Structure formats: structure tokens, C-alpha cells
Amino acid sequence: MEEWVGRIWHKFIVQKSHTEFDHARIEFDEIKKSAGVVFRALGGAPTKRVEAAVPRDYYARRKLLDKISGTKQQISLAWQDETSLRLPQSIAIFDTPQLNKELYLWLVALAAHSPNYFTHWAKDNQAVVTKILAKFPALRPRYRRLATAVLKLRQPVDTLPKSLQPLEQAVIQAIIHPESIIDFPVANYAPQAIYLWLYPNENIKANPFKAAEVDCNEEQFSSLMTHQESQQARKKSERIDEDDTKDSLMVFRLENLFSWSEFSRVNRAEDDTEDDDAQRVAEDLDIITVAKGSRQKTAKLKLDLDLPSAIEDDLPLGKGITLPEWDYKSNQLIPERCLLQPMLPKDSKPLALPASLTTASKKIRQQFQQLQSIKNWQKAQSTGDEIDLTAWLDFHIDSKTSMARDTGLYLRFQNCQRDISTLLLSDLSMSTDAYINNEYRVIDVIKDSMLLFSEALAAVGDPFAVYGFSSVKRHHVRFTLLKNFAESYNDHIRGRILSLRPGFYTRMGAAIRQASNILAEQNQHRKLLLILTDGKPNDIDNYDGRHGIEDTRQAIIAARRLGLVPFCITIDQKADQYLPYIFGSNGFTVIFDPSQLPTKLPQLYHQLTQSSC
Incomplete structure (x- = not known):
């Protein structure tokens, strides 16, 4: 009986204190993609993630009803740091979905021009609001609508304790006239949440107006x-x-x-x-x-269990190659920071193409062999099959006004001469050991893709090379040779591919730089660098996150300067969060069904090279 009464009372009191408009609620997932587009379009950092923020403690003065019901102790607020922008999980403070959605987009615009850390929380927000309204006048009507709606939600000033009234008046003035210069008095409690502003990326204390020292490095x-x-x-x-007085052994x-x-x-x-x-x-x-922790350990035993012994490991080729790496914090390329080790797969034996790929291989070979017999019209020929009417008309007009020279007035229908070389660079990190739908491993899909890709290029006769890569920190970037440009595709190459084993991490920048150097030495007119991966750049020595993304992006920029055409193929369903920044909007593709990768890769190559004649 007591439990039943308690449940009824709890439901009643919580509903009485509930002030949100559930029918107008907008969830973060509904605006996640558009928020990311707006954030970057308005100048936000391209590498920042746009994600949801959990509610957190907010030490504002609560009404008696809220205290009794135990609600409104936590509020979902917007904040950001160097790596991400955090928006509320949902917004339902206004009675219309349109206003709630507009608040989301306003916070995104605010974050695009706000600092990661505040010197004075309120004044910095005022300055950013003023800057945005001056730079984007079209946002002024939206801000006025939101400001009017927010002010209606705030508790009347005269109903607040006298100690809080000056602070509330200053907040209202700052919302209505963000360009004004205001002194914000200190109070025992924070004011009601200001939903139009961003908050610091730490727990809100009693006085959020004072510049807060960041105690915890996130x-x-x-x-x-x-x-x-x-x-x-x-x-x-x-x-x-x-x-420090606490002993490590406790009762x-x-x-x-x-x-x-x-x-x-x-x-x-x-x-x-x-x-x-x-x-x-x-x-x-x-x-x-x-x-x-303040105590020092007297001794420490450090073991690295990632690398296999030399007897069990792949075969190293030479002493390694030193390569630079980009440091985004200093905005410069650090020379000789990475050591890349070329390797050959261990215990690889000549093997025939697996029977499971025979049918697909025959079909792909027939399709690519036809590319050898494709004919195109060649312009500006001294003799040919037909007259080039456009060239003849230009020559005729020029000859009437000046001494024109015949530069070739005929079209010739002849075989296409393909002038392209390709390097396929594949991710062999430990993540490729994962299973897809509990049926097959990613690494097996990658092996099949390499084999069918090689069958296709061997059929058409285009020069190509195949390499794999993984890493264990910057001093051990593994660069596995599967086929170089001088080798012909045969059972030895198939054996190397089939003997691949996944392992380690994904230091993508160094591998791309070495692949770019190899491909740049080829004599063909067009050079295509294909990168096959299942995730973002990462390693265990702080290479994950922005460090890896920025380094990979700079490696791609350097590849383009060498005249290469880099293109990424990935099975990572979240690749749209980082690949557009690294490769550009047209520099990558996502394969949503990984099982289709072996047949999709040759097709994609055909699409990328069909105009290479």
C-alpha cells in the first residue's frame, strides 16, 4: 500500500513540476546532420564532432515544487572544447517544434565563432552574439524570436530574492541588447539557465561569470x-x-x-x-x-606484447625509411619523425586463385579485356577517317583574316592507349580481424578485393602495385609489399595476399607518404592512389583523434601536389564525419555492404579511369 501511494505521489508531483512541452520536442538525432553542415559552413573547425551532451548539475535557485519533486537538478546545456561541440540531447523548452529547432541551429552558429574556453563567460557570449548578428544580418529575426521566447520563460525579477535581482536584470539586459557593456554582479546562485548561450565545458559552479580555471584536462x-x-x-x-596518507592496503x-x-x-x-x-x-x-597521484613507483616493469618475435614476424626489407609527420599544434611538418619498415609476408607460398572467386574473376576479366579494344576519335590529325568540321571552320575563319596554319583538320578512329598507373594501399590493422554479421572477417573481404582488383588490372594491362600497412607507434610503421610495379601478377602475388594477417594500428599518414613517393616515380600520365580502409587513422601514441586526421589530410595534400589522384574506399559507416575533411567531398566512397567490396572495387576503378585514354 505504501509503495502504491508513493508511486502515485511521485507521478503527481513530477508532473506538476514538469514545464517542458513534450509535443514540441526536437531530438538531437533529428538535426545532427544539418547541425554539422551549418557548423562547418559558418566557419566551425572541420575536425570537430557534433554530438549530444548529457544533462549535468546546475546550481541555480529552484522553486519549492522542484525541490519536493527532486527535479531540475540537472539541465542539458550546450558546450564545446577542442575536439567536439556538445548540444542538448533534446530541446522542448518552447511550445512549438520550429522554435526548438531554431534554438539548435542558433547554438550551432554561436559555437562556430565561440572560443573553446571562456575568459568571462557572460561577456564572451555577448561578444560572440554581437559578432554573429553583425556578420549574418539574416539571423537577427531568428535571434529576436528566440530571445523573446526565452524571456517569457524566465521567472519575473520581482519574485526573486533581492540578492538575485541585480544579476537577473543584467542577464535580461545582455539578452535584449547583447552589444551593451554590462557588469555582472556576483550572487550565491547561478541565474536561470540561459539557453541562448554556450556554457563552459566543465561543471557549472555557483558563479559561472568568473573566469574558471580548467582543473581537469579532459x-x-x-x-x-x-x-x-x-x-x-x-x-x-x-x-x-x-x-597521500592513504595506504594502498585498506581494511x-x-x-x-x-x-x-x-x-x-x-x-x-x-x-x-x-x-x-x-x-x-x-x-x-x-x-x-x-x-x-603524487607517489612515485620505486620500479616499473614495462612489456610490449604487441610485436611478435623476429622469428614469427614478417620479413623486413632493409633498415627502414624515415618519413615526416604533421604536427597540427605547431602547424608544421616534423622531419624524420616516423620510421617506416617495408616487409614481406612470412611463409607465403604460390597459390592459385580461390575457387570461390573463379566465377567473379572470369566475369571481371572479360569486362576489363574489352577496354583494350575500345576506340576513340583522335582530333587534330593530319590525315584521318573524317574531316573535323570544327577545326576546319576555325581554320577557314582565321585564313580570311590572317596567315593561318593548318594544325590538323581530320579525325582518326583508333584504339585507346591507356596511360595510367595505380597503387592500391590497404589497411591491415587489427580492426580488420572483426567479423561482419558473424559470417566473414573484414580481412577476408579485403583479401578477396585485392585479388579481384589485381585480376581486373592484369586483364586490361594497366601497371599497378599493391601494398598493405599497419603500425605500432611512429617508430614502427609496417609497409607490406604484396606487388610492386616491376613484378608481374602471378601465383606468387596471390600467395602473398592470401597469407596476410591483421594486426596493430592505423598510422595512415606515413603509409600514404611512402605510397605517394613510389607512385610518383612512375612514367604514366595519370597516377591513381587508392586507399582501402575500415576506419579512421589511429595509433597508441596520441595519433588518434585530430592528430591522425590532420596528418593524413596533409599527406593527401602532398600527394596531390605530386600530381597523384588519391581516392579512399571505406566500409566505415561513420566515415562522413571525417573523410570529407581529409579527401574532399568527391575523394571517397562508402561501401555500405562490405560483402560487395570485392566486386565493387574493380567497378569503381573502371569509373575512375574511363576517361584516361
């Missing part, structure tokens, strides 16, 4: 989490000081049984420190606590 704990569909929202964080107390879930001891003193359980712990915690 990079120290953001590496605990990966970007997954189930974990779109970032965790809250707090920074504490570790008690078990039953009342402390659940306290572990609020604190996870994770060593992040070195960039290569790993914890297999860190991801699981991070997903379970509501608050991620980061503390700086």
Missing part, C-alpha cells in the same frame, strides 16, 4: 571512451586531490562497497599506458573522477 579521461552509438553523450567529470568495509563506482584509478601518466577494463568502467560510471 584529454586525460576522454581516451577512456570510444565513439559508439550507445555512448553518444560525454560523461561528466570532476577533479580531486589524492590523499574492507561493507559501507564502502559501492563507493568504488565513483572513482576509477587509471594511470594516465604516459601516453602509451593501457587498461583493458577502462572502457567498461567508463561506460558504467555516471561521473568520471580524475586525480593526480
Whole structure:
């Protein structure tokens, strides 16, 4: 009976304090794509992710009804840092869906011109609003509509305690006239949430107007989490000081049984420190606590279990090649930063094409053999099959006004001479060991793709090379030779491809630079660099995130300067979040059904090279 009464009371009191308009709610997923487009179109950082933010504590003065119901302790606010823009998971503060959607887009426009960290939260927001309205006058009507609607939601000034009234008046003045210069008084509580502004990327304290020192470096704990569909929202964080007097051995107390879930001891003193359980712990915690340990270890045993022994590893070719790498923080190319090691697959034996690919291979070979017999009209010929009427007319007009020279007035119908060389560079990282729909591995799909691609190019006679790559930090970038331009395609090459094993990480920039250097030495007029991957650049020495993306982008820019045509083929369904920035909107394609990759790759090559004659 008591539980039933309690449930009825809880439902009643929560509904009484509920002020959102659920019928007009706009979810973040509904505007995610358009928000990303608007953010980048207005000048936002291309590498920033646009994602949802979890509600967090907001220490504003609450009404008595809210205190009784226990609601409105947390509010979903918009904020950003160097890596991402975080927008509320949903917005339902206005009574119309249009206004709620407009608020989303306004926050995106604000973030495109806002700093990652504030010197004075309120004044910085005012300055950015003023800048946006001056730069984009078309946004003024939208801002006025939103400001009017927001002011209607705020509690009347005269109903607030006298200690909060000056601050509320200053906030209202700042919203109505963002260009005005206002002194914001300090109060015991933060004002009601200002939904038109961005908030700092840390827990809101009692006085958000004071420049807050960033106590917790978010990079120290953001590496605990990966970007997954189930974990779109970032965790809250707090920074504490570790008690040096606490001994590592402690007496078990039953009342402390659940306290572990609020604190996870994770060593992040070195960039290569790993914890297999860190991801699981991070997903379970509501608050991620980061503390700086002060005690030094007397000794440490460090083992690297990633690399196999020399006996079991692939065969190295030479001492390695030093390559530069881009440092986006200093905005410069660091020379000799990476060591690339060319390798041959171990224990590869000559093998015939697998029986499962025989039918597809015959079909693809027939299609590509026909390209050898394709004929095209050649213009500006001294003799030919037909008169080039356009050239003859130009010559006739010029001869009436000046001494014209015959530069070739005939068309000749002759075989197409293909003048193109191609290098296929494939990702062989450990992620390719994953299964697709519990049926086949990604690495097996990649092997089949390489084989059918090679069958197609061998049939048409275009020069080509095939390489694979993976990495373990910047001093060990593995560059696997499968076929170079001087070798003919035969059972030895098929054996190398079929013996491939996945492993390690994806340092894409160094591999692209070496592939570009190899391809640039070819004599053909057109040079195509195809990159086959299943994910974004990453490595365990801080190469993931923006570092890897920026380095890969600079490697692609350098490849284009060499006259190459780079193009990326990926099976990563989230590739539209980063590949447009690296390769351009027309420089990549996503294969949504990975099982179709082996047959799609030769078709894609044909489309990319059909005008190469």
C-alpha cells in the first residue's frame, strides 16, 4: 500500500513540476546532420564532432515544487572544447517544434565563432552574439524570436530574492541588447539557465561569470571512451586531490562497497599506458573522477606484447625509411619523425586463385579485356577517317583574316592507349580481424578485393602495385609489399595476399607518404592512389583523434601536389564525419555492404579511369 501511494505521489508531483512541452520536442538525432553542415559552413573547425551532451548539475535557485519533486537538478546545456561541440540531447523548452529547432541551429552558429574556453563567460557570449548578428544580418529575426521566447520563460525579477535581482536584470539586459557593456554582479546562485548561450565545458559552479580555471584536462579521461552509438553523450567529470596518507592496503568495509563506482584509478601518466577494463568502467560510471597521484613507483616493469618475435614476424626489407609527420599544434611538418619498415609476408607460398572467386574473376576479366579494344576519335590529325568540321571552320575563319596554319583538320578512329598507373594501399590493422554479421572477417573481404582488383588490372594491362600497412607507434610503421610495379601478377602475388594477417594500428599518414613517393616515380600520365580502409587513422601514441586526421589530410595534400589522384574506399559507416575533411567531398566512397567490396572495387576503378585514354 505504501509503495502504491508513493508511486502515485511521485507521478503527481513530477508532473506538476514538469514545464517542458513534450509535443514540441526536437531530438538531437533529428538535426545532427544539418547541425554539422551549418557548423562547418559558418566557419566551425572541420575536425570537430557534433554530438549530444548529457544533462549535468546546475546550481541555480529552484522553486519549492522542484525541490519536493527532486527535479531540475540537472539541465542539458550546450558546450564545446577542442575536439567536439556538445548540444542538448533534446530541446522542448518552447511550445512549438520550429522554435526548438531554431534554438539548435542558433547554438550551432554561436559555437562556430565561440572560443573553446571562456575568459568571462557572460561577456564572451555577448561578444560572440554581437559578432554573429553583425556578420549574418539574416539571423537577427531568428535571434529576436528566440530571445523573446526565452524571456517569457524566465521567472519575473520581482519574485526573486533581492540578492538575485541585480544579476537577473543584467542577464535580461545582455539578452535584449547583447552589444551593451554590462557588469555582472556576483550572487550565491547561478541565474536561470540561459539557453541562448554556450556554457563552459566543465561543471557549472555557483558563479559561472568568473573566469574558471580548467582543473581537469579532459584529454586525460576522454581516451577512456570510444565513439559508439550507445555512448553518444560525454560523461561528466570532476577533479580531486589524492590523499597521500592513504595506504594502498585498506581494511574492507561493507559501507564502502559501492563507493568504488565513483572513482576509477587509471594511470594516465604516459601516453602509451593501457587498461583493458577502462572502457567498461567508463561506460558504467555516471561521473568520471580524475586525480593526480603524487607517489612515485620505486620500479616499473614495462612489456610490449604487441610485436611478435623476429622469428614469427614478417620479413623486413632493409633498415627502414624515415618519413615526416604533421604536427597540427605547431602547424608544421616534423622531419624524420616516423620510421617506416617495408616487409614481406612470412611463409607465403604460390597459390592459385580461390575457387570461390573463379566465377567473379572470369566475369571481371572479360569486362576489363574489352577496354583494350575500345576506340576513340583522335582530333587534330593530319590525315584521318573524317574531316573535323570544327577545326576546319576555325581554320577557314582565321585564313580570311590572317596567315593561318593548318594544325590538323581530320579525325582518326583508333584504339585507346591507356596511360595510367595505380597503387592500391590497404589497411591491415587489427580492426580488420572483426567479423561482419558473424559470417566473414573484414580481412577476408579485403583479401578477396585485392585479388579481384589485381585480376581486373592484369586483364586490361594497366601497371599497378599493391601494398598493405599497419603500425605500432611512429617508430614502427609496417609497409607490406604484396606487388610492386616491376613484378608481374602471378601465383606468387596471390600467395602473398592470401597469407596476410591483421594486426596493430592505423598510422595512415606515413603509409600514404611512402605510397605517394613510389607512385610518383612512375612514367604514366595519370597516377591513381587508392586507399582501402575500415576506419579512421589511429595509433597508441596520441595519433588518434585530430592528430591522425590532420596528418593524413596533409599527406593527401602532398600527394596531390605530386600530381597523384588519391581516392579512399571505406566500409566505415561513420566515415562522413571525417573523410570529407581529409579527401574532399568527391575523394571517397562508402561501401555500405562490405560483402560487395570485392566486386565493387574493380567497378569503381573502371569509373575512375574511363576517361584516361
